[in-house]
Amino acid sequence: MIGLREIRQLLDGKISTSQCIAAIQQATRRYAKRQLTWFRRQTNFEQLNLSLFSHNEAVRWFLLRKHSEPRGLSGVRTKG
Known part of the structure; x- marks a missing residue:
């Protein structure tokens, strides 16, 4: 699940809220890119x-x- 790892890090105090948001946004972009790559190959x-x-x-x-x-x-x- 996108964001689960980042939320866990936030709750554990390892990253700040702004870092969490940025990390989730980056993970979302990476997932979208993988989806587009997969669809292009179909x-x-x-x-x-x-x-x-x-x-x-x-x-x-x-x-x-x-x-x-x-x-x-x-x-x-x-x-x-």
């Missing part, structure tokens, strides 16, 4: 940029697309 997923859509619009778009795929190919994703 070849069976299509990367989608849905940043221009609201959450509801993105879900609606995805569901409409999913239901319009041929039945046998619904589980297949290609990197675009």
Whole structure:
């Protein structure tokens, strides 16, 4: 869990509150970077940029697309 080690150090008096916050922020950035690296290496997923859509619009778009795929190919994703 992100932050658990840092909180434990804070509670043990080994680091200050500001050091704890900075360490949790750094751990979060590192975890996000590992996630992005993992996703980039996946070849069976299509990367989608849905940043221009609201959450509801993105879900609606995805569901409409999913239901319009041929039945046998619904589980297949290609990197675009």
